[in-house]
Amino acid sequence: MFRDKLTTITLGCILGGALLLAALNLLTPGASAAHVPGFVISLVGKYLCYAILALAIDLVWGYAGILTLGHGAFFALGGYCMGMYLMREIGARGVYANPILPDFMVFIGWKELPWYWQGFNHFWFALPMTMLVPALLAFGFGWFAFRSRVSGVYLSIITQALTYALMLAFFRNDMGFGGNNGMTDFKDIVGIPLNSEATSAGLMLISAVVLAAAFLLARAMTRSRFGKVLIAVRDAESRTRFLGYRPESYKLVVWVLSAMIAGIGGALYVPQVGIINPSEFAPGNSIEAVIWVAVGGRGTLAGAILGAVLVNLGKTWLTSALPEVWLFAIGGLFILVTLLLPRGIIGLFAARSTTAGAEAEPGAAAAKSAAREIAG
Amino acid sequence: MSDAAQAGSTLSGNSLLYLDGVTVSFDGFKALNELSLVLEPGEMRAVIGPNGAGKTTMMDVITGRTRPDTGRVVFGDNVDLTRLDEPAIARLGIGRKFQRPTVFEPLSVHDNLLLSLAGDRNPRFALWAKETPAERVRLDELLATIRLVDDRDRPAADLSHGQKQWLEIGMLLAQEPHLLLVDEPVAGMSDAETEETADLLREINKTRSVVVVEHDMAFVRALGVKVTVLHEGAVLAEGSIDAIQNDPRVIEVYLGR
Ligand SMILES: Nc1ncnc2c1ncn2[C@@H]1O[C@H](COP(=O)(O)OP(=O)(O)OP(=O)(O)O)[C@@H](O)[C@H]1O
Ligand SMILES: [Mg+2]
Numbered sequence: 041m042f043r044d045k046l047t048t049i050t051l052g053c054i055l056g057g058a059l060l061l062a063a064l065n066l067l068t069p070g071a072s073a074a075h076v077p078g079f080v081i082s083l084v085g086k087y088l089c090y091a092i093l094a095l096a097i098d099l100v101w102g103y104a105g106i107l108t109l110g111h112g113a114f115f116a117l118g119g120y121c122m123g124m125y126l127m128r129e130i131g132a133r134g135v136y137a138n139p140i141l142p143d144f145m146v147f148i149g150w151k152e153l154p155w156y157w158q159g160f161n162h163f164w165f166a167l168p169m170t171m172l173v174p175a176l177l178a179f180g181f182g183w184f185a186f187r188s189r190v191s192g193v194y195l196s197i198i199t200q201a202l203t204y205a206l207m208l209a210f211f212r213n214d215m216g217f218g219g220n221n222g223m224t225d226f227k228d229i230v231g232i233p234l235n236s237e238a239t240s241a242g243l244m245l246i247s248a249v250v251l252a253a254a255f256l257l258a259r260a261m262t263r264s265r266f267g268k269v270l271i272a273v274r275d276a277e278s279r280t281r282f283l284g285y286r287p288e289s290y291k292l293v294v295w296v297l298s299a300m301i302a303g304i305g306g307a308l309y310v311p312q313v314g315i316i317n318p319s320e321f322a323p324g325n326s327i328e329a330v331i332w333v334a335v336g337g338r339g340t341l342a343g344a345i346l347g348a349v350l351v352n353l354g355k356t357w358l359t360s361a362l363p364e365v366w367l368f369a370i371g372g373l374f375i376l377v378t379l380l381l382p383r384g385i386i387g388l389f390a391a392r393s394t395t396a397g398a399e400a401e402p403g404a405a406a407a408k409s410a411a412r413e414i415a416g
Numbered sequence: 417m418s419d420a421a422q423a424g425s426t427l428s429g430n431s432l433l434y435l436d437g438v439t440v441s442f443d444g445f446k447a448l449n450e451l452s453l454v455l456e457p458g459e460m461r462a463v464i465g466p467n468g469a470g471k472t473t474m475m476d477v478i479t480g481r482t483r484p485d486t487g488r489v490v491f492g493d494n495v496d497l498t499r500l501d502e503p504a505i506a507r508l509g510i511g512r513k514f515q516r517p518t519v520f521e522p523l524s525v526h527d528n529l530l531l532s533l534a535g536d537r538n539p540r541f542a543l544w545a546k547e548t549p550a551e552r553v554r555l556d557e558l559l560a561t562i563r564l565v566d567d568r569d570r571p572a573a574d575l576s577h578g579q580k581q582w583l584e585i586g587m588l589l590a591q592e593p594h595l596l597l598v599d600e601p602v603a604g605m606s607d608a609e610t611e612e613t614a615d616l617l618r619e620i621n622k623t624r625s626v627v628v629v630e631h632d633m634a635f636v637r638a639l640g641v642k643v644t645v646l647h648e649g650a651v652l653a654e655g656s657i658d659a660i661q662n663d664p665r666v667i668e669v670y671l672g673r
Binding site for chain 2 (some may be wrong): 261264265266268269271272275276278280281282283284285289290293299316
């Protein structure tokens with residue numbers, strides 16, 4: 041279907057794998073050896089959402105050189121928008137049986153729904169919001185940051201601050217997002233009960249389709265002339281200015297798009313895990329997501345997906361087997377990959393020519409020294 | 417290829433570029449000191465001077481990278497470049513080649529040139545842009561000019577140092593600038609490459625104005641154009657290469673070392 045094998049393999053794994061797992065879950069009897077239990081389906085669904093986040097990060101980090109350490113914020117915002125819909129979908133079935141107000145609002149004594157909750161009872165309204173809200177935040181943030189030429193470590197630190205500030209804000213009860221408990225006890229989505237195997241499988245399949253679509257979109261974008269300019273900006277930003285480009289506008293476009301992709305990832309994540317709370321904004325989450333991308337292979341798209349799935353598989357296994365080791369393991373993994381596998385796992389397999397965006401090793405060094413010259 | 421000539425005629429004043437009392441100081445140190453310089457339309461000018469004379473800083477000022485403390489830089493009739501930023505100045509038709517070659521290493525030679533071609537620079541355009549037949553023809557021409565036809569699909573990272581210098585000159589040409597600023601184009605080149613580069617610049621100068629900064633006196637002589645000597649941020653002497661080489665002040669600060 042595609043001229044490069046990597047794309048075909050990636051799409052095949054995502055869509056084929058998801059279909060196979062769903063079929064083995066729904067169509068085989070529970071006692072059968074081939075049966076895939078429900079918990080595996082929800083785990084895979086979760087990984088797929090993480091992969092969407094990783095893809096979003098690779099788009100800005102791998103191709104535009106923006107090392108974001110706050111992308112979890114866009115993911116969480118998308119998740120909150122979906123959570124708000126799911127909360128309102130509960131309606132009068134909550135503990136306080138209030139048809140309009142979610143339980144936590146009744147609990148803190150609110151009498152009416154705040155303005156920013158209006159409309160979230162409609163799925164058609166909430167769904168675009170899961171992308172629009174992250175996009176708006178990204179636009180505001182990026183507009184200021186890129187125009188004032190904030191980059192490198194400074195930008196990374198501000199993105200951390202951004203997600204941290206949002207975490208603190210969402211912890212507050214008077215924000216109206218459920219405080220530190222967040223939102224949970226969801227009942228159904230567009231009228232379909234959430235606690236059924238078929239729904240889980242369906243959501244997992246949808247996540248796979250969205251991931252595949254986001255992958256194709258990102259691939260098309262990075263291969264377009266736009267993507268080539270991005271790579272040029274990544275490696276020698278100020279050189280592009282002397283060709284007449286405004287790097288800030290290119291960064292802004294890809295940054296906002298990336299935030300939207302992260303947002304939809306979060307929106308798919310929430311109904312599958314059944315909860316959204318402020319810990320999704322924790323700075324550590326965003327850093328972990330960057331590590332997935334580094335492990336899989338920065339600037340390759342497929343690598344980001346692979347990294348997200350592999351690292352999370354490892355995390356699932358390790359946090360149940362040796363929970364106290366996880367933080368050291370991921371830290372160590374990051375150091376190892378940075379030192380030994382600068383192009384990640386994909387870099388081990390893929391020849392340089394398969395991905396236009398992948399940094400050629402000697403090139404990267406030379407570009408950096410050249411960039412240094414231009415940057416003064 | 418005749419835009420520059422046209423530009424020369426549409427710019428009805430009698431100078432293409434006019435630096436008027438430009439001063440740039442870094443922490444009190446004057447890298448440029450009341451520098452004034454006039455470039456005629458269609459002219460090629462060689463600029464020489466000892467290390468730290470302010471040659472690169474002069475190019476920084478013209479291209480909008482450094483804002484001068486005082487002075488004006490007038491392009492054509494009445495455009496004051498000191499009010500514009502780098503992309504705006506580049507879009508006016510001023511191209512620049514850096515002292516150390518800076519090409520986009522992971523991109524192919526072809527893509528380096530493609531991104532440099534004169535045209536729309538907006539992201540919205542770039543997202544949907546397809547290579548047009550006209551662009552293809554232009555790229556073939558450029559590749560031939562810079563002798564990189566066989567290397568078109570190689571990543572720029574794989575080129576030799578001299579080839580990168582040439583690719584950068586190609587990128588400059590692709591922009592179809594009215595004025596080219598070329599900083600030390602033959603640094604690190606073999607004698608044969610140096611000669612070819614002089615030929616290429618003379619060829620380019622048939623249609624465009626050029627400012628070349630270079631230390632290599634044989635190269636400057638080969639260009640055969642008016643020479644400006646910078647020293648401590650100001651013009652020390654100006655004239656033909658022979659006059660310059662016999663000027664006792666120039667010999668003292670530069671050539672005699
Ligand atoms: N950004 C800067 N900050 C401080 N000093 C600077 C800066 N840029 C240039 N200078 C100083 O200004 C002076 C002129 O530098 P410039 O690079 O213009 O010299 P040049 O004539 O191009 O020299 P060379 O032949 O070595 O390339 C030098 O003394 C340099 O150290
Ligand atoms: Mg210099």
